Amino acid sequence: MTSDITSRRDAAAVPPIRDTAARRGSTFLTAHPRARLWLLLSAPLTWLVVVYIVALVALLITAFWKVDSFTGEIQIDWTLDNIVTVVTGSLYHVVTLRTLGVALAVTIIDIALALPIAFYMAKVASPRLQRILVIAVLMPLWASYLVKVYAWRSVLSGEGILQWVLNPFGIEGPGYGITATIITLSYLWLPYVILPIYAGLERVPDSLIEASSDLGAKSWSSIRLIVFPMILPAIIAGSIFSFCLSLGDYITVNIVGGASQMLGNLVYTNVGTANNLPLAAAVALIPIVIIFGYLFTVRRTGALDNL
Amino acid sequence: MKLSRVSRGVLASATGVVLFLVYVPLMVVLVNSFSTSQSLSWPPPGFTLEWWAKAFQSQGALEAVGTSVQVGIIATAVALILGTAISFALQRFEFFGRDAVSLLVILPIALPGIITGIALNNFFRTILGVPLSIWTVVIAHATFCVVTVFNNVIARLRRMGTSLEEASADLGAGVWTTFRLITFPQLRSALFAGGLLAFALSFDEIIVTTFTAGVGVTTLPIFILDNMFRPAQAPIVSVIAVVMILVSIVPIWVAQRLAGNEKVVR
Numbered sequence: 001m002t003s004d005i006t007s008r009r010d011a012a013a014v015p016p017i018r019d020t021a022a023r024r025g026s027t028f029l030t031a032h033p034r035a036r037l038w039l040l041l042s043a044p045l046t047w048l049v050v051v052y053i054v055a056l057v058a059l060l061i062t063a064f065w066k067v068d069s070f071t072g073e074i075q076i077d078w079t080l081d082n083i084v085t086v087v088t089g090s091l092y093h094v095v096t097l098r099t100l101g102v103a104l105a106v107t108i109i110d111i112a113l114a115l116p117i118a119f120y121m122a123k124v125a126s127p128r129l130q131r132i133l134v135i136a137v138l139m140p141l142w143a144s145y146l147v148k149v150y151a152w153r154s155v156l157s158g159e160g161i162l163q164w165v166l167n168p169f170g171i172e173g174p175g176y177g178i179t180a181t182i183i184t185l186s187y188l189w190l191p192y193v194i195l196p197i198y199a200g201l202e203r204v205p206d207s208l209i210e211a212s213s214d215l216g217a218k219s220w221s222s223i224r225l226i227v228f229p230m231i232l233p234a235i236i237a238g239s240i241f242s243f244c245l246s247l248g249d250y251i252t253v254n255i256v257g258g259a260s261q262m263l264g265n266l267v268y269t270n271v272g273t274a275n276n277l278p279l280a281a282a283v284a285l286i287p288i289v290i291i292f293g294y295l296f297t298v299r300r301t302g303a304l305d306n307l
Numbered sequence: 308m309k310l311s312r313v314s315r316g317v318l319a320s321a322t323g324v325v326l327f328l329v330y331v332p333l334m335v336v337l338v339n340s341f342s343t344s345q346s347l348s349w350p351p352p353g354f355t356l357e358w359w360a361k362a363f364q365s366q367g368a369l370e371a372v373g374t375s376v377q378v379g380i381i382a383t384a385v386a387l388i389l390g391t392a393i394s395f396a397l398q399r400f401e402f403f404g405r406d407a408v409s410l411l412v413i414l415p416i417a418l419p420g421i422i423t424g425i426a427l428n429n430f431f432r433t434i435l436g437v438p439l440s441i442w443t444v445v446i447a448h449a450t451f452c453v454v455t456v457f458n459n460v461i462a463r464l465r466r467m468g469t470s471l472e473e474a475s476a477d478l479g480a481g482v483w484t485t486f487r488l489i490t491f492p493q494l495r496s497a498l499f500a501g502g503l504l505a506f507a508l509s510f511d512e513i514i515v516t517t518f519t520a521g522v523g524v525t526t527l528p529i530f531i532l533d534n535m536f537r538p539a540q541a542p543i544v545s546v547i548a549v550v551m552i553l554v555s556i557v558p559i560w561v562a563q564r565l566a567g568n569e570k571v572v573r
Contacts, residue, residue, distance in 0.1 A: 024482030040396040044389040055430035098429045116321040142555035147548040151332035159348035248419020284422045
């Protein structure tokens with residue numbers, strides 16, 4: 001036993017510092033925090049700037065070029081034609097308004113559904129039930145996007161389960177179209193809206209609500225005057241997900257949207273079938289401007305820290 | 308919170324109804340995968356195991372799973388390295404343009420997928436003159452996966468503080484030794500969670516993939532989209548959907564195990 005202890009003490013003794021390349025590098029980095037910073041930043045910054053920013057800026061510049069109508073090749077010929085087309089064309093007005101309408105409807109539906117469920121999870125359910133509910137809400141989040149859209153395609157099909165349920169009442173189901181798009185998008189983004197609101201409600205201390213009711217407030221007044229102002233940034237954080245994700249979507253519209261188009265579809269057809277990248281880039285500017293405008297407006301509410 | 312029995316009941320039933328509506332479509336897909344009907348008709352006219360047998364023999368489906376796993380693993384590895392480095396830089400240093408860098412990390416996921424998609428497509432083909440392949444998909448996926456790793460690691464770094472690392476340095480450990488023995492073990496579960504999310508994000512991505520995949524590169528989402536509208540293949544898509552839902556239980560279980568160590572405080 002004794003020998004064991006001595007050998008361990010020997011092993012624990014501080015070894016002499018060897019002058020290796022690694023050691024010298026380490027010494028240099030310890031003495032130069034700026035070098036440490038550049039070592040950390042160089043790889044990810046190079047990647048993100050070279051791959052992403054260059055690509056994005058190149059795309060936006062393309063919006064000011066045009067396509068040769070004979071060869072279909074992009075000509076470097078500075079023009080505002082694409083922007084003018086997008087700003088003045090009635091097709092783009094209709095589709096932009098439709099896309100905005102869908103994104104707003106989805107956001108309102110999701111917040112309306114998320115508020116009671118998040119409140120029940122955070123403030124009413126027992127800790128055990130709470131854990132089960134969190135899993136139940138998270139689970140569809142991991143299911144594939146396409147799987148969920150496909151599921152709604154089956155549900156909403158003319159011979160699907162929804163029509164089967166509605167048949168006895170003599171009601172016609174929505175079929176594939178704009179309503180189907182709103183339903184499916186609301187379904188897709190619901191967990192993204194529930195989670196921030198739930199997290200926001202978790203941060204509201206119960207003692208504050210109790211104090212409010214001790215001072216004579218009815219539960220509804222407590223919710224309206226105490227809870228709601230505190231979770232507003234969380235609600236807006238949830239709305240960022242549902243709004244921005246709906247704004248750029250085109251696959252859901254393709255699968256359940258019937259003939260109606262959204263901005264994403266216009267971008268897609270201009271790149272694909274029309275082979276007009278400059279016009280596609282100009283159309284893509286619409287959601288970019290809307291998203292930046294929205295983020296800028298909600299920035300002051302502190303919602304961005306709740307994402 | 309004290310609520311009347313009626314309002315508790317209303318809240319509980321609202322929660323129940325919403326959860327019911329969330330799970331009905333998934334159940335319909337499950338039942339459809341056994342249905343003899345190819346046109347998604349309800350109620351199913353009869354039941355069969357034909358599609359399940361066909362799906363597991365479908366060469367296209369199996370190859371698509373392989374491609375998706377390959378892309379997911381490489382993109383996650385890249386995102387882990389880049390995301391960790393950038394989290395350290397932003398959390399441990401003050402420098403000019405720090406806010407711009409954090410916006411830069413979020414941007415690829417904040418802008419619509421179709422914009423990222425056509426921008427990268429244009430970048431690879433026109434600017435670089437590189438033909439699209441599996442590698443262009445990997446590069447695109449890694450770019451938007453960085454943010455999931457970044458979110459997890461930076462949250463962990465904020466809670467960790469630097470005192471343990473300083474103690475290690477005071478005791479004579481170099482930068483590498485401190486990272487290997489002190490920093491990394493504390494980061495491990497955050498890296499795992501971030502990596503898992505990054506993999507899931509890559510595995511499920513369809514829009515950017517459509518624009519960056521070369522001819523013949525078929526990831527699972529591309530395979531599903533291609534086959535969804537073919538009547539003969541649609542039931543196989545149902546089977547793949549069910550398998551994907553079942554497989555998705557694994558990451559949820561792991562994530563819960565990781566989160567289970569943290570106490571729920573009200």
